[in-house]
Amino acid sequence: MAKAPVLTPQADDFPRWYQDLITKAELADNGPVRGTMVIRPYGYGLWERMQSEMDARIKETGTQNAYFPLLIPQSYLTREADHVEGFAPELAVVTHGGGKELEEPAVVRPTSEMIINASFSKWVQSYRDLPLLINQWANVVRWELRPRLFLRTSEFLWQEGHTAHATYEEARAFAAHIHRRVYEDFMVNVLAMDVVPGRKTVKERFAGAVNTLTLEGMMGDGKALQMATSHELGQNFAKAFNTRYLSKDGRQELVWQTSWGSTTRMIGALVMMHGDDNGLRVPPRLAQIQAVVLAIKGDEAVLAKVRELGDRLKAAGVRVQVDDRTDTPFGRRAVDWELKGVPVRIEVGPRDLENGTAMLARRIPGGKEPVSLDSLVSLLPTVLEEDQALLLKQSRERRESRTAEVSTFEEAVEAATAGGWARIPWAVLGEEGESKLADHAATVRCLVAEDGSVPDADDAPGNVAVVARAY
Numbered sequence: 001m002a003k004a005p006v007l008t009p010q011a012d013d014f015p016r017w018y019q020d021l022i023t024k025a026e027l028a029d030n031g032p033v034r035g036t037m038v039i040r041p042y043g044y045g046l047w048e049r050m051q052s053e054m055d056a057r058i059k060e061t062g063t064q065n066a067y068f069p070l071l072i073p074q075s076y077l078t079r080e081a082d083h084v085e086g087f088a089p090e091l092a093v094v095t096h097g098g099g100k101e102l103e104e105p106a107v108v109r110p111t112s113e114m115i116i117n118a119s120f121s122k123w124v125q126s127y128r129d130l131p132l133l134i135n136q137w138a139n140v141v142r143w144e145l146r147p148r149l150f151l152r153t154s155e156f157l158w159q160e161g162h163t164a165h166a167t168y169e170e171a172r173a174f175a176a177h178i179h180r181r182v183y184e185d186f187m188v189n190v191l192a193m194d195v196v197p198g199r200k201t202v203k204e205r206f207a208g209a210v211n212t213l214t215l216e217g218m219m220g221d222g223k224a225l226q227m228a229t230s231h232e233l234g235q236n237f238a239k240a241f242n243t244r245y246l247s248k249d250g251r252q253e254l255v256w257q258t259s260w261g262s263t264t265r266m267i268g269a270l271v272m273m274h275g276d277d278n279g280l281r282v283p284p285r286l287a288q289i290q291a292v293v294l295a296i297k298g299d300e301a302v303l304a305k306v307r308e309l310g311d312r313l314k315a316a317g318v319r320v321q322v323d324d325r326t327d328t329p330f331g332r333r334a335v336d337w338e339l340k341g342v343p344v345r346i347e348v349g350p351r352d353l354e355n356g357t358a359m360l361a362r363r364i365p366g367g368k369e370p371v372s373l374d375s376l377v378s379l380l381p382t383v384l385e386e387d388q389a390l391l392l393k394q395s396r397e398r399r400e401s402r403t404a405e406v407s408t409f410e411e412a413v414e415a416a417t418a419g420g421w422a423r424i425p426w427a428v429l430g431e432e433g434e435s436k437l438a439d440h441a442a443t444v445r446c447l448v449a450e451d452g453s454v455p456d457a458d459d460a461p462g463n464v465a466v467v468a469r470a471y
Contacts, residue, residue, distance in 0.1 A: 014221040035147040035154030045288040057182045063133040071106040076114040079240035090142035108141040121241040132164040150268030158263035164255040171256035179213040179230040192283040192391035198446025210234035216445045218399040219272035222419035224468040228262035280341030284384035290319045296349030298326035416442040426463035
């Protein structure tokens with residue numbers, strides 16, 4: 001009788017495979033309130049690595065971290081009409097505190113444009129105060145009717161940047177810089193994710209923004225996932241909060257603003273873009289554990305060698321963990337590390353010691369080979385970089401092979417419903433065609449220029465719409 005697979009095969013039921021992997025790789029559990037989640041230590045370790053890499057890139061732009069309140073006076077949300085309308089269905093509202101009804105209800109932040117702009121209006125007085133570049137790492141609540149761990153939860157973790165500038169041109173350039181030099185650089189070079197940078201249509205842009213820049217990734221089942229967004233807010237929030245500065249020539253001027261964010265959704269993307277039927281595959285540059293050294297048996301010489309290898313790899317800058325839990329069967333431990341997607345396993349047993357070798361198991365390309373114990377430490381950095389590049393190559397090949405160039409609405413729908421993406425001239429699809437896509441559970445993920453760059457305008461000549469079904 002065939003042994004049951006650890007995970008539901010992707011080809012049989014992709015959503016069930018995703019849920020199985022989240023659970024069995026110990027990334028997260030459902031929380032006690034519907035739509036919330038408990039992020040387990042291994043999953044949170046991935047988020048900490050993402051935070052570290054992103055935070056460094058954000059700070060290189062001159063942006064500083066701060067923290068703003070979780071609770072926002074309800075009256076603040078009425079100040080920018082498009083913004084409140086966009087978030088109204090998702091709001092969680094506190095009406096009682098300390099056993100009493102509150103004089104004014106407080107909204108649990110769905111995003112912080114309002115509370116942050118209340119501070120910006122006090123902090124900005126002169127052109128000397130600009131640009132004002134602020135980021136916060138926080139949690140937000142958007143009441144989710146159809147929750148799915150990491151992808152759509154009522155509470156999630158994120159970073160949100162908010163900036164104020166003296167001119168439209170400066171704000172626009174900063175939003176574009178965050179989009180490409182922070183988000184795209186991180187996703188391509190750390191997450192090993194092929195992403196498409198583009199411009200959201202008017203229908204899909206952020207509530208209260210005048211332009212939204214996005215990064216879209218293709219998941220293993222061909223659906224799209226919005227990975228991060230950067231918004232030009234124009235002067236909409238500056239008008240709502242009267243955020244003005246005294247210019248060099250003595251005039252009171254409204255500031256120009258941006259906001260931008262990325263979330264724990266990236267962990268879900270990591271699972272769906274890189275995972276396979278054996279579990280997660282973590283890019284080496286992201287992995288909190290790049291290599292695990294496993295003792296096959298509890299032989300004293302074996303245990304001493306795996307601990308020595310662990311120390312040598314750590315000294316060489318590899319993020320390593322020694323697994324000497326020989327009271328747990330080796331096969332069970334190997335499967336567990338494979339599920340968790342640790343890039344490299346180094347397996348050592350008595351016979352390996354006799355031969356002066358270790359068995360090197362590479363999670364990303366798969367396969368095992370014996371490697372000299374003497375060469376292992378010098379070999380590993382090269383192996384990790386090769387596997388990092390392979391993940392990016394595989395994700396790019398998937399998108400390219402499953403993206404169709406089409407010229408009609410019907411062809412775009414056919415490509416999207418068949419589990420791929422379509423590229424169709426925006427002049428052919430247009431807003432009318434975009435509205436009709438909803439009947440087929442598809443959307444315009446973004447607009448791109450013919451050469452793949454980000455268009456300067458919604459109606460720029462040659463704009464191409466990327467159409468897909470999405471999470």
